[in-house]
Amino acid sequence: MNQSPTEPLKRTPLHAAHLRAGARMVPFGGWDMPVQYAGVKAEHDAVRNAAGVFDVSHMGEFRVQGSGALAFLQHVTTNDVSKLKPGRAQYNWLPGVSGGLVDDIYIYMVAPDEYLTVVNASNITKDWTHLNAHAGEFDVTLTDESDRWGLLAVQGPQTESLLQPHTDTDLSSKKKNAFFPAKLFGFDVMLARTGYTGEDGFEVFTDASEAETVWDKLLAIGLTPAGLGARDTLRLEAGFPLYGHEFSDTIHPLSSTYSWVVKDKTHVGHEHIRTTPTQTLVGLKLERVPVREGYPVKVGGEVVGHVTSGTSSPTFGHPIAMALVNAEHAGADVFDVEVRGKDHPATRVALPFYKR
Structure with a gap:
């Protein structure tokens, strides 16, 4: 995400805690965020084998209230929000008016006629504008609570214990x-058994003013602080798409393996969602050379697509990637990925790469 040189980076409520922990900070979606502390592999392994904690306070939160809240959310999303009950959460999409996705989001049902939505950090302004543009015909009130919340993701097999x-x-x-209210270290929080790593875990919604104290207490009981680097390797192993890579306003979302998010209902852009995608998202395994977003993907010397996300997998010890390829070539068993003018063989593997 490009940041204007005159526009200062935003900071989460945990900025000072990251500096204390020796984090290497980088710009991300307009925010100054920790990319790593001890190192990506150590943080990745901690989440896979024990438990780690991520600062995801840069995400946006919008409250949706009113007698028309359900009808409004049904109109602007692809999944069936009517299936939610108070205390339950749901992954969902905001489809664009003319194709692609405005964003992929999570919806949490707080109470009858009241929902909390969590949106991607780089899309907060865009999503807010989009939702308000469609709210007029519904009895609904939208409130941007992004500055109210600190959001911590505690992830790993030892999280619960x-x-x-x-x-x-x-x-x-x-x-x-x-999704439920709880006391954590004596603080009033909301907990959600959700996450973006392929592991069990809880996301902790806390008052922004209390987030740093909660973070410090989590580290004191043995959680490993983890940054954006490990978050990316973990989500890629788990086959989770990332907005701006596998999803965008120009990528047909049904190119992915997430067709289950589209239910049989009328919604914004439904006529575009229901067209057949010309590309398919595939998983690739390479032997030695890591590949990055944008690298050409070939079959028989012909470019048939491009890498959307790639990394060297800490869990498997070899490079992995997701790539969008022409649908007619998606069944190929072997591809080549061009890296600095040289082709490297890649084997198609089923997504996700990792599942506990």
Whole structure:
């Protein structure tokens, strides 16, 4: 995300805590964010094998309230929001008027006629404008609460056991996508059994003024601070798309493996969603040479697509990538990825690369 040289980077409520922890900070979507602390591999391995904590306070939060809240959300999303009950969360898409996605989001049902939506940091302004443009015909009130919340993602197989002694709620009774109020270290928070790593975990919604204290207490009980670098390697292994890479306002979202997000209902842009995509998202395994976004993907010497995300997998010890390729070539078993003028063989593998 390009940042204007005259526009200062925004900071999350945890900025000072990141500096104390020795984080290497980088610009990301207009924010000054930690890319790593001890190192990407160490942080990645901590989340896969124990538990880590990410600062995701740069994400946006919009509250949707009113007797028309459900009808409004049904109109602007592809998934079936009517399936939600209070205390449940749902992954969803904001489709564009003329194709592609405005964003991929999470919706949390707080109570009847009240929802909290979490949107990608780089899309906060765009999403807010889009939602307000479609709100007029509905009895609904939208409130931008992005500055109110600190949001921490605690992820890893030991998350539940580490958090349980410090909360008043039986975490074992909470299933995936549960969303509920709780006490954590004595603070009033909202917890959601959601995440973006392929591991179990809880995302912690806390008052922005209390976020730093909660973060410090999480580190004190043994959680490893993890940055954007590990977040990217973890989500890529898990086959999770990232907006701006696998999704955008110009990429047909059904190119991905997420067709289940589109339900049988009328919504913004439904006629475009239901067209057949000309590209397919595939997983690629390489032997030695890591590949990056934009690298050409070939079959028989012909360019048939491009890499959308690539990394060297800490879990598997070899490079992996996701690539958008022409649909007619998506069934090929072997591709080549061009790296600095030289082709390197890549084997197609099923997504996700990793599943616990």
